[in-house]
Amino acid sequence: xxxxxxxxxxxxxxxxxxxxxxxRSDDVIVVDSYSTDQTLEIASLYPVRMIQHRFESHGKQRxxxxxxxxxxxxxxxxxxxxxxxxxxxxxxxxxxxxxxQIIGYYVAERVMFxxxxxRYSTQYPRYQMRLFKKGKVWFTDYGHTEREVYDGKTSxxxxxxxxxxxxxxxSRWIDKHNRYSSDEAQETLKQLTNGQVExxxxxxxxxxxxxxxxxxxxxxxLPFRPLLRWLYMYFLLGGILDxxxxxxxxxxxxxxEYLILLKVEEIQKKLLPESPFIETKELQNGHxxxxxxxxxxxxxxxxxxxxx
Numbered sequence: 001x002x003x004x005x006x007x008x009x010x011x012x013x014x015x016x017x018x019x020x021x022x023x024r025s026d027d028v029i030v031v032d033s034y035s036t037d038q039t040l041e042i043a044s045l046y047p048v049r050m051i052q053h054r055f056e057s058h059g060k061q062r063x064x065x066x067x068x069x070x071x072x073x074x075x076x077x078x079x080x081x082x083x084x085x086x087x088x089x090x091x092x093x094x095x096x097x098x099x100x101q102i103i104g105y106y107v108a109e110r111v112m113f114x115x116x117x118x119r120y121s122t123q124y125p126r127y128q129m130r131l132f133k134k135g136k137v138w139f140t141d142y143g144h145t146e147r148e149v150y151d152g153k154t155s156x157x158x159x160x161x162x163x164x165x166x167x168x169x170x171s172r173w174i175d176k177h178n179r180y181s182s183d184e185a186q187e188t189l190k191q192l193t194n195g196q197v198e199x200x201x202x203x204x205x206x207x208x209x210x211x212x213x214x215x216x217x218x219x220x221x222l223p224f225r226p227l228l229r230w231l232y233m234y235f236l237l238g239g240i241l242d243x244x245x246x247x248x249x250x251x252x253x254x255x256x257e258y259l260i261l262l263k264v265e266e267i268q269k270k271l272l273p274e275s276p277f278i279e280t281k282e283l284q285n286g287h288x289x290x291x292x293x294x295x296x297x298x299x300x301x302x303x304x305x306x307x308x
Contacts, residue, residue, distance in 0.1 A: 021085040073097075089157070096157060121164050143180075
């Protein structure tokens with residue numbers, strides 16, 4: 001058996017269905033980042049533990065949670081509020097925890113958008129570390145999300161979980177990805193400055209996770225990234241086979257990529273020293289203002305005095 005963490009912030013739309021799916025385990029912990037809606041009131045209707053902690057970042061929230069909150073079982077599963085545990089996945093997880101030589105498992109998501117599974121343009125199967133032994137896996141920040149650091153051997157599960165990425169409406173998705181793009185812009189600049197493309201992992205990576213991350217590092221250095229991403233997702237990955245929902249998904253992802261690109265340029269402009277031309281104009285303006293102030297300080301004679 002294993003414990004399940006559910007991370008929440010203003011998840012009143014999804015939290016009930018998420019908890020119901022998680023109650024296949026008898027140890028469910030809701031870790032809330034001080035929601036301001038009805039999330040906690042709804043969660044309190046179910047046999048779960050609820051703990052609040054101020055959100056700093058995805059990586060720090062997970063690390064705090066794993067180090068601070070005790071669990072009934074050594075194995076834990078991380079579940080987001082817009083995701084669901086299934087009977088098939090739960091059964092495979094229970095079986096997987098009996099493998100002593102493995103310390104963690106990657107699980108693939110099935111992105112649900114506009115009422116259907118977006119199979120092709122989402123790069124399915126796209127894996128994330130979800131089931132693992134406490135004390136063997138940690139998380140660090142990467143862009144708007146996190147990346148795992150682990151000590152031991154990992155593997156992959158066959159079963160998947162549904163991810164209702166736009167369940168709260170398109171406006172909420174756009175608002176969230178506007179925030180995400182700011183973090184991704186910072187991470188992009190860091191990677192362009194200090195990172196490098198790991199070509200060996202890109203071609204000969206030990207896992208799909210390694211190859212995908214190397215591909216992302218490469219994509220950060222490509223020109224026309226938003227357009228290339230749309231073409232890659234819609235035609236090369238087969239997003240055209242996802243129908244109308246696939247077209248919308250690819251377009252939203254290209255829009256998200258463009259937001260990141262614009263914010264990178266915005267940050268770079270703020271970091272650049274002011275140009276000599278601007279400084280010269282400012283000095284000239286300052287000189288004019290000083291001269292004007294000096295003139296205005298000279299007493300002006302009355303017309304009578306002038307006539308004299």
